Amino acid sequence: MLTRIVRMTFQPEKVADFLAIFQDSENKIRNMPGCRHLELWQDADLPHVYCTHSRWDSATDLNNYRHSALFGQVWPATKALFAAPPLAFSVYPAGQDSSSPALPTT
Template sequence: MLTRIVRMTFQPEKVADFLAIFRDSENKIRNTPGCRHLELWQDADVPNVYCTHSRWDSATDLDNYRRSALFGQVWPATKALFAAPPLAFSVYPAGPESTSSPLSTT
């Protein structure tokens, strides 16, 4: 299972526009093959900063979404509302019992 976090800082006056985009697309994203979870977080101290938290069966599933027509609509519209560059990263669970990572620890 791959977890993807995307932290986005919006122009304060554009937050409502972003929320409309997210609400219009969230169920479509959740129904994308390989997507197991999607939620939106708002920063506790900076109200125009949001994070998406999603879980994917694999990096391939996430990459397929990122090449989809849906992403091609959602991301450019969202990106136009930014006040700063986004920070995005993907992580796997860590620990000796974890088998999710494609990397070997040996």
């Protein structure tokens, strides 16, 4: 299981526009093959900063979404609202990446 987190800083006056985009697309994203979870987080101290947290069966599933027509609509519209570049990263639970052996335990 791959977890993807994308931290996005929006122009404060564009937050409502982003929320409308997210609301319109969240169920479509959740229905993409391999997507097991999607939620939106708002920063506790900076109300114009949001993170998407999603879980995917594999990196291939995430990349298939990232190359889909849906992503091609959602990401450019979202990106136009940024006040700063996004920070995105993908992680596996420690020792769970199928391409590497489990970490030793002591």
